[in-house]
Amino acid sequence: MRYRHSFHAGNFADVHKHVTLLALLAALKRKEKGFLYFDTHAGRGAYDTSGRGAEAAAGIGRFLESAPGAPELRHYAHLLGRLRAARASRAFYPGSPLIALEELRPQDRAVLVEWQGAEAQALRAAVGESAAGGPSQPARPRAHVAQGDGLKLLRAALPPPERRALIFIDPPFEERRAEFARVTAAVADGLRRFATGVFALWYPIKEQRVTQGWHADFARAVALPTLVSELWLYPRDSRVALNGSGLLVVNPPWQTAERMRAWLPELAAALGPGPSAGTEVRMLSQ
Numbered sequence: 559m560r561y562r563h564s565f566h567a568g569n570f571a572d573v574h575k576h577v578t579l580l581a582l583l584a585a586l587k588r589k590e591k592g593f594l595y596f597d598t599h600a601g602r603g604a605y606d607t608s609g610r611g612a613e614a615a616a617g618i619g620r621f622l623e624s625a626p627g628a629p630e631l632r633h634y635a636h637l638l639g640r641l642r643a644a645r646a647s648r649a650f651y652p653g654s655p656l657i658a659l660e661e662l663r664p665q666d667r668a669v670l671v672e673w674q675g676a677e678a679q680a681l682r683a684a685v686g687e688s689a690a691g692g693p694s695q696p697a698r699p700r701a702h703v704a705q706g707d708g709l710k711l712l713r714a715a716l717p718p719p720e721r722r723a724l725i726f727i728d729p730p731f732e733e734r735r736a737e738f739a740r741v742t743a744a745v746a747d748g749l750r751r752f753a754t755g756v757f758a759l760w761y762p763i764k765e766q767r768v769t770q771g772w773h774a775d776f777a778r779a780v781a782l783p784t785l786v787s788e789l790w791l792y793p794r795d796s797r798v799a800l801n802g803s804g805l806l807v808v809n810p811p812w813q814t815a816e817r818m819r820a821w822l823p824e825l826a827a828a829l830g831p832g833p834s835a836g837t838e839v840r841m842l843s844q
Contacts, residue, residue: 637657745757759806791829
């Protein structure tokens, strides 16, 4: 596997997926009972966007130049500002593990899985730094970093003892057709083990016909409510490297779709899209 999260850290797809992650975590935190956060493709956790060029500038750079109105967008901007201030770095960018650890409570638990050895080692260091706050810091959730195949390790984690979970799946999609099939099978298997879990699966939008075909396969394999959230900057049927960013959310928490219809168009506007850009929030299956 050649992919590194760090090559694309802070791009528009990261902004889309991380605002969605924060919204899902906030929804699960409405109940006092703890839950498991399981990240199957966690990456190294912390990134330096200096020298990353156009991708980060067009993503998190443009977003931070805007004045977001939606609470979900303001929360994301505030969290990023807080983490950058703590590290005295305007180029610091947190991946999904550090975003989750900032939000999880003492009663919650995190399992963060990364396939590549060097990335997993860096993730352990980033998690350790995140947990090393002073005495005034609130108690941190339990967090375990594992190296391995996140989709395989997920099987052993379900059902969780908490009986509540958010499973965040963010594969590299180097071989899209094979990986689409693999993640569909993993989600279907996970739901057989734990039917009430919230599964959030990120995917790239490169060719619309490929995405539509996979959505049809996914709907046949997963007979549970599934929300589609898509943001694209370029025509969805062209072969640009990355036209858009999508997420499937199985068992979306209450009012997730309604709130997403409010903040997703605002996020797209903040990213300064051209005439081909757009957003869509819909149910793939009820």
